Amino acid sequence: MIDLDNTDITGIHTPDPLRYAFKRKGGAHSGGGAVPIPASDTQMRLNQALSFSTPSAGARCLYVHVPFCRVRCTYCNFFQYASSKKMIDEYFEALVIELERKAAQPWTQAAPFHAVYIGGGTPTDLSAEQLEQLGKLIHQYFPLTPDCELTLEGRINRFGADKFESALEGGFNRFSFGIQSFDTKVRRAAKRLDDGDAAMRRIQDLVAYNSAPIVIDLLFGLPHQTLDVWQRDLDGYRESGAHGVDLYQLIDMQGLPMQQMVEVGKLPAPADTPTKATMYEMGVNYMAQHHQRRLSCNHWAKDNRERSIYNSLAKTTAEVLPLGAGAGGNVGGLQMMQMRDMAQYIDSVKAGQYPVAMLMQGTGNKALTNGIRAAFDRGVLAREALNRNAGWDCYSAAMPLFEKWQTNGLVKVSQDYLSLTLAGEFWNVKLAQNLINTVSELDKQRQAA
Ligand SMILES: C[S@@+](CC[C@H](N)C(=O)[O-])C[C@H]1O[C@@H](n2cnc3c(N)ncnc32)[C@H](O)[C@@H]1O
Numbered sequence: 001m002i003d004l005d006n007t008d009i010t011g012i013h014t015p016d017p018l019r020y021a022f023k024r025k026g027g028a029h030s031g032g033g034a035v036p037i038p039a040s041d042t043q044m045r046l047n048q049a050l051s052f053s054t055p056s057a058g059a060r061c062l063y064v065h066v067p068f069c070r071v072r073c074t075y076c077n078f079f080q081y082a083s084s085k086k087m088i089d090e091y092f093e094a095l096v097i098e099l100e101r102k103a104a105q106p107w108t109q110a111a112p113f114h115a116v117y118i119g120g121g122t123p124t125d126l127s128a129e130q131l132e133q134l135g136k137l138i139h140q141y142f143p144l145t146p147d148c149e150l151t152l153e154g155r156i157n158r159f160g161a162d163k164f165e166s167a168l169e170g171g172f173n174r175f176s177f178g179i180q181s182f183d184t185k186v187r188r189a190a191k192r193l194d195d196g197d198a199a200m201r202r203i204q205d206l207v208a209y210n211s212a213p214i215v216i217d218l219l220f221g222l223p224h225q226t227l228d229v230w231q232r233d234l235d236g237y238r239e240s241g242a243h244g245v246d247l248y249q250l251i252d253m254q255g256l257p258m259q260q261m262v263e264v265g266k267l268p269a270p271a272d273t274p275t276k277a278t279m280y281e282m283g284v285n286y287m288a289q290h291h292q293r294r295l296s297c298n299h300w301a302k303d304n305r306e307r308s309i310y311n312s313l314a315k316t317t318a319e320v321l322p323l324g325a326g327a328g329g330n331v332g333g334l335q336m337m338q339m340r341d342m343a344q345y346i347d348s349v350k351a352g353q354y355p356v357a358m359l360m361q362g363t364g365n366k367a368l369t370n371g372i373r374a375a376f377d378r379g380v381l382a383r384e385a386l387n388r389n390a391g392w393d394c395y396s397a398a399m400p401l402f403e404k405w406q407t408n409g410l411v412k413v414s415q416d417y418l419s420l421t422l423a424g425e426f427w428n429v430k431l432a433q434n435l436i437n438t439v440s441e442l443d444k445q446r447q448a449a
């Protein structure tokens, strides 16, 4: 039985579900279950997993984390360390050791990787030489598919021609820049380092190389970002010529510098959820009006150059081999988080250990939870794929919930597909999590019966 009176699961019946279906959006990701492995066993278990030369059932990705930024942006929870040349050099040295060691494992060599993502933090704070070396080492040591996507994430600040050309020389073939807003007032309040015109010019310059897809992130809901400013940010995306864009709503978590600044009156409050819903609607309509190709609920491409392979794979059953302090991944059914503390990370790597802070055995049906998450991210869930992953007809079992969501304006349901409405797209993470929980409950009831 599904609790169809629980509005946190079904949403509220309202004439305006986009803005008011739920009280609050959930976190950025909906998760599945996992059981921690005792610290005394982590090295042995990870070593075991990497000793098998079993090709992955699905695709494989490599994720490399670079936890430095020159300045912490007020809204960001990813900040770990302030960039300093000395620290970055020490880190890079340890990263190369970890890279060589993990690349040599039988598991790594057993099948090619489809996508590589260098994320952060701000990987573009690495020097030109380090960027080139990192790209070349990955090509040299890892088996890669011929069309492997290698993304370098970062920002335009101090990312000059030398760094871009070195990164291209190293084999990076996709670049993702956090722009957030082209508006100088919004940027300054968020402690972004360059003004809006400089950000625009730099993206235009990088696009003009015509060497690799350049994609940008825009945030909506930042302090000072009125609806007019947001409209100009959307125009800015097209004016920049970027090959693709992610539109992310601001998640205002506890403890961010922004929150403290709002509390003491130094910043106006960020947008509330109904306003962010309006901004999302503006974004979706804008992209449709300008014939941008939709890749997911939050991501659009101008043309076929942008493929966004890593983002779509990492959300499904792809295995992700993590490298670097604070990186997360999953290999052979094990989920892992690497040490975040820089000194601990470097010591661990130099002592010949895997720098893993937390290792967990995935429980439950990962293909099912990841499949649901990926489907909601794309905006459509197929009966056939859901039932195949579940191993039973859970589409039919969940139908009362789907019908309730349809009554509440969140989805359109047919015999074979559940497609999200605009409101459903805005609430997609919440809906995915609710379905994951519901399916798990229904499965328990089915097995008990
Ligand atoms: C962790 S950053 C790394 C990229 C780069 N350092 C930059 O300055 O954007 C990647 C993306 O996370 C997103 N992000 C950061 N803080 C966020 C928040 N509070 N809510 C939503 N998205 C956020 C931003 O859009 C950003 O582009």
Ligand code: SF4
Binding pocket: 068, 069, 070, 071, 072, 073, 076, 077, 078, 079, 120, 121, 122, 155, 178
């Ligand atoms: S948005 Fe990027 S540059 Fe700013 S603090 Fe977060 S990770 Fe660092």
